[in-house]
Amino acid sequence: MNLGMLSVLSDISMIRKGGLILLLLMGSLLATQSSFADESAAEGAKTEEAVPAVVEAEPEVVEEVTLISVNESVGTVVSEVGLLWTCIAAFLVFFMQAGFALVEAGFTRSKNAVNIIMKNLMDFSIGSISFWLVGFGLMFGATTTGFFGTTDFFVSGLDADGNPDNWTYAFLIFQTVFAATAATIVSGAMAERTKFVSYLIYTVAITVIVYPIAGSWSWGNLYHGSDVHAGGWLGNMGFIDFAGSTVVHSVGGWAALAGAIVIGARKGKFNKDGSVTPIMGHSMPLAALGVFILWLGWFGFNPGSTTSLDGGNFARVAVTTNLSAVGGCVAALITGWVMFGKPDVSLALNGVLAGLVSITAPCYNVSPCSSLCIGLIGGVICVLSVVMFDKLKIDDPVGAISVHGVCGAWGTLSAGLFAQEIFGGTNGLFFGGGTAQLVTQVIGIVAYFVWAFGVSLVIFLGIKYTIGLRVSEEEELRGLDITEHGMHAYPYLQHVESN
Amino acid sequence: MNLGMLSVLSDISMIRKGGLILLLLMGSLLATQSSFADESAAEGAKTEEAVPAVVEAEPEVVEEVTLISVNESVGTVVSEVGLLWTCIAAFLVFFMQAGFALVEAGFTRSKNAVNIIMKNLMDFSIGSISFWLVGFGLMFGATTTGFFGTTDFFVSGLDADGNPDNWTYAFLIFQTVFAATAATIVSGAMAERTKFVSYLIYTVAITVIVYPIAGSWSWGNLYHGSDVHAGGWLGNMGFIDFAGSTVVHSVGGWAALAGAIVIGARKGKFNKDGSVTPIMGHSMPLAALGVFILWLGWFGFNPGSTTSLDGGNFARVAVTTNLSAVGGCVAALITGWVMFGKPDVSLALNGVLAGLVSITAPCYNVSPCSSLCIGLIGGVICVLSVVMFDKLKIDDPVGAISVHGVCGAWGTLSAGLFAQEIFGGTNGLFFGGGTAQLVTQVIGIVAYFVWAFGVSLVIFLGIKYTIGLRVSEEEELRGLDITEHGMHAYPYLQHVESN
Amino acid sequence: MNLGMLSVLSDISMIRKGGLILLLLMGSLLATQSSFADESAAEGAKTEEAVPAVVEAEPEVVEEVTLISVNESVGTVVSEVGLLWTCIAAFLVFFMQAGFALVEAGFTRSKNAVNIIMKNLMDFSIGSISFWLVGFGLMFGATTTGFFGTTDFFVSGLDADGNPDNWTYAFLIFQTVFAATAATIVSGAMAERTKFVSYLIYTVAITVIVYPIAGSWSWGNLYHGSDVHAGGWLGNMGFIDFAGSTVVHSVGGWAALAGAIVIGARKGKFNKDGSVTPIMGHSMPLAALGVFILWLGWFGFNPGSTTSLDGGNFARVAVTTNLSAVGGCVAALITGWVMFGKPDVSLALNGVLAGLVSITAPCYNVSPCSSLCIGLIGGVICVLSVVMFDKLKIDDPVGAISVHGVCGAWGTLSAGLFAQEIFGGTNGLFFGGGTAQLVTQVIGIVAYFVWAFGVSLVIFLGIKYTIGLRVSEEEELRGLDITEHGMHAYPYLQHVESN
Amino acid sequence: MKKIEAIIRHFKLEDVKAALVAASIEGMTVAEVRGFGRQKGHKETYRGAEYVVDFMPKVKLEIVLSDAVADKAIQVIQEAARTGNIGDGKIFVSNIDEVIRIRTGESGEEAI
């Protein structure tokens, strides 16, 4: 077959380019792999059976069944089921990428829908690679300082004896999808005006530097034991952020804030007389579907952060997560209704996300009733915050800064208020625990704001003054889809988008 | 940051309203929580370790490994995995909300798409809260009569000793998403003409009264043991409804029927000459995606209703569920094709749901072959029923009454025909079990119809003659999106919806 | 109620047709079931308790707890959790149907969107039934030749003693969704011009003949033990195709190739001057959502192919699957960018799928680093292949042949290059294993091409010269939605589709 | 020959069509338009910011007919499209020099 094809193809220069890429890839590959080959030859003695196939699994029949061996089997089951749950949760969190893509596409104009979807797709793709290469090591590698790790780059998942260690793989996939979540938040706040290339560069930066270092402060010791890991400095202080209200969402949100400030508002959003011209999204059904998908994903995000059977505590976390989400939804609906006279769909959808982000930190440590309260307050805060950023002339098309940044901070704070010892931590202010935990929470919130906002500001300014951050005015008018990607989201439809 | 913000905001009265909501929330919260604090202080002695973090889980190392202790560990694993499965199933069922939203939005006009999505979003949100507050207790609380429970309101999930009980949380989240399913069925049948506020009120009613009481009759004893629970009166009779063909779907369907009758048909649907003007949905792709999502969710709904590992019986239930779904699809397609001359997409999609609803009751008790038959018949019934309700001038835009009400009844009946002892129950009529089970099934079907239809009729009439159930004619013409929510689903698109 | 209804209905002849279908179904059913009844009566002695209900599961309390009994309990847990994982993976794979439907609908014109969705819906539905009836037996039934099985048609799931065997059910649902995947690939390549009825016929053929026989060669012995199963001839040679790059995807892809060749290009795609007029899809957001859903489903497809806890190896498979997907995405983006000057969204989306298909064969046997390389190369190959098929004037609207056929072959080959013994197989060429494995892989690739392409060619030619394969020119112009289904995908929208 | 252009409300299209057909006027072309006029659009808020929807969706009918039936048609349209509220729309009448039926090549009044 190849011959026929090749003759057809050979005269075409663009094909040559494609072929070149292939050859380059193949070449660099061979170089890399041959080193592997040596490595693997050295340990060629091992002769496990090649049964990747379907086998009705049974605990390996050890020579003799002893009490100890059975007890160990039970331990093995528990840890393998833990791996399973971690992986399933990771798959759900992965699916949040689709949710983000739809929410952001739905809340922006159709002339930029391809672009925003591409950004979501590429930040996950690039982020997965760069987090595997570098980010994971910075976040979870061994450290004596507690500020960032210095080992475990380019994760192979082989243990000291060269055997694959499945816990590492499960943990890697779980942490990868978390990193991608932090990265993808930024795209929404900078939608409809950011250069594609510049966005990709920032994506690398956040998954390589901003998020992993931030993450190591609280969660750095989740992978290595205390023999090689000093513990993250905030984690060591007792900072509570179970699934990442701050570590993931606020970090993404503050980076988004930096981006939105540096890039400026979309043309036509803020008028000279101080009034705001709303720029509506092009598809509420897509946005709503996106929110439902995110909600589903969050059942992996929060309950899955047990990353083990953990006595079934994921069930409690599922309940607190859901009650906060519905609380956020109801509160945002009512707040919008009271303030603006109509039950606004976009605010209700933001409210769900506000509730989810808020409960992400305290989900493990609070009661169902508290979680409903946290969500309700998160929903109100979110609406006020959306209005506030409009007043401040910071243009955030999808409300990402309010939802992830501001509500992330609220959620983190709320852990200091509502935490209860009976769920496995300390008591917060409202439960007789005093202000100790609250102070720790505030320190964490501030530290993360300073880091994420500061570093992102520097990076965005750097991009702005080198390759440029923003598309030209004409590109913005015509839409990024056709100017950056040569394609419309709906090639056969006319969307009446006057601005 | 706060200072700057506040000065910007302070002169704006609507913001004040938002702030007020926040303050009110905070206030009532403090009041509530302080009582908690006392409670929690009292039990402050407990000092479990605060490790909400990721730990490679192992069965707790008891002081001495004995045969008994290992055996108990095994029991613990089994029950924790059961919790895990229950939660995962609950997440899938949760996702059905997205499916309902899309099916209903796709099958109605774009001028009402925001409204129908909002209804689905809010019935889940409000329903989650009201079921947690009241519904759960009515359905599963202790009872001596078997008609409704009287304890377990405002579920805290703490056991008698004040320790969190994860089974309660898993069960709560699972039952919450079931309750929301019953609630959300109604929105489809009443789409495109129901006032938003009135719908919200009904949502509270169904999740607080209609569904929980109905549920307690069959499933009331799933939570409490027989020491405090007399068993639901229908459950005690041996009524088979494994996952809720009747308890969830028919109840929702009959409530929808009551609603559709009370509110009347959409303007333009039925003509004076007795003919029917079809009012097409605006997006078949959205509707189809919704059906696929519902189908996925049903793999949580039915197999997940084992709510435990249960010897792996969820696998059999998955097979029967799928075969009935595809049977319903094929039968509805063919029936539509024969009757109307074309393979109708909307009927095929309804057919899938018909098959799924039909198998929901008998899924645990019938063979693969029987399940295919049940689905095939369900698919035919669904098409006939859709046509029939049109003849009866009952306007059901999405076919909810046929799919959930009528096929729910068929499915419940079919358990009396096809059930087989080898799957763990009695034999139905076709398998030599006589009519005993069939009679019980009929009693159940009738009882639920009388309850759900009767009470809902009263509630809808009550709403109609107080605050009103239906929007004005002009609002209906312009669409509920812009009149109720001030927003279009696709702000930049012109949809040619002449009626 | 029935009486009133019936009188309304009775005078309508089309209703009679519907009723007739119902009666026929009922009749044939009674005939079938009565034979069951005898069967079941014969074994009526069994009296298991009817507790399909929710019970906090515990290992059955055997009379005496012995070391052996506890050890067996552990074995039971492990195998039941394996069933659970298999089922959950099957549900994810099921959801891929929605992904395929959206990708294909998004990448084609709106005038054919209903049709393509119907094809996806019906191939799953019909395929589920025909695979259960016939395909499963051909693929997994007992055999002495290794070319196809001859038992286990019409799967009942009862073991030799007439008891339900849950492993059979789990395996059946898992294999059913795999078969449906192979079937559904074809619809994309033949989109926008294939007669609905002819497509349905082919669907039966692929799920009854093409796929099951192909599958039995590699995977035939996954169900029965070696006492009655000789092993598939390719499986016996040591052919590596863990989750089906070739067995599922290439088989589907080569069938699609045969179909695309036999049916010819869409009107207007290829011009007399040799140039290509691109026919754009109508909705990039739907296509992108479809890709995300497929990606999610692939986490069931690959990791789930362990079909057991398998020491947690699914976690490694999840990592390799994801790295290859992102590799494919990045490589396709860059290749398209270099070749055509813009980052093309449709190529990036195809790239994800290319990466996923590529890693499907070797996912269990390669390292994370290798999987990234496999994905990168897959992404480049996919773009080149898309361009090549255009040059060859083979019209594949969604790129199915390139993604599934070509990248499936590449992935299968790559197992011979990158496999590593430490993951449980042999070493591939790059890891010092020599060319042995590679040769086996090539034999497999060729054998499957010959079979799938050859048989499909015969079938498609058979259909073409009997009932016809392609719609009329006018039907193609007006679109298959209105001509085949009497319905538009978006009834109220005007899509400007000039060709 | 005359061309009648009528801007009417969406939901009146079916009524107007039926009335025209009843008056034996059996050809017309319809387009979606947005109208700006005395019928002031409503104020809406989106995420807390106010905006005015001042272009209202309308339908535009174009009918070419012989001079003889023009007055009849105008009257029919006006009656069928009227609700009495602001925003009912306008009818514009202008002159057409020539009409050709593409299928047959007929021209003039025969072609209508």
Place this chain on the structure above:
Amino acid sequence: MKKIEAIIRHFKLEDVKAALVAASIEGMTVAEVRGFGRQKGHKETYRGAEYVVDFMPKVKLEIVLSDAVADKAIQVIQEAARTGNIGDGKIFVSNIDEVIRIRTGESGEEAI
């Protein structure tokens, strides 16, 4: 100057455009419309209920040109748009008093 309005079938647009360009007519404006005429719409059923689709999707071309080339253009369009089946559409010709090119302010025939 003349204005030619042609109602044609969707799939003829590319052919008509090409024919016009070949005849050196290089400006036109196109709109989506729905047409009602002799080409009776088809009956369809949706969920068992019948309905008639009597508005058929069509494309409307508007071309303003000098009197000199009008006849040529009409002929070109008629030929390119014809299939011979009912529903091929109509061509309407009317008078235009003035044309202005917004960019330059040119007017009259220069501005076309």
Place this chain on the structure above:
Amino acid sequence: MKKIEAIIRHFKLEDVKAALVAASIEGMTVAEVRGFGRQKGHKETYRGAEYVVDFMPKVKLEIVLSDAVADKAIQVIQEAARTGNIGDGKIFVSNIDEVIRIRTGESGEEAI
């Protein structure tokens, strides 16, 4: 009375409307169209195949007004819609015989 038809760029619609309102012209009807002219479309590739987008999205404004204000309106539109680049669009002026307001039945200049 006159009818002004102006083909303009999408993003100029708001400006033109504002300018017209400022000039006390408070009625107009707007439609989505696609224009073909000197502004040659751009070449794009989709999945490796090239194509030319030669129909550009434009907005068409129709304004009926009394002869007296027509010139003023033309000038206002021309100024507000101009960017100076190819593709700014055209203004066509023609004659209208009669105008009727559907709501009231008024006709002539009163009805505008």
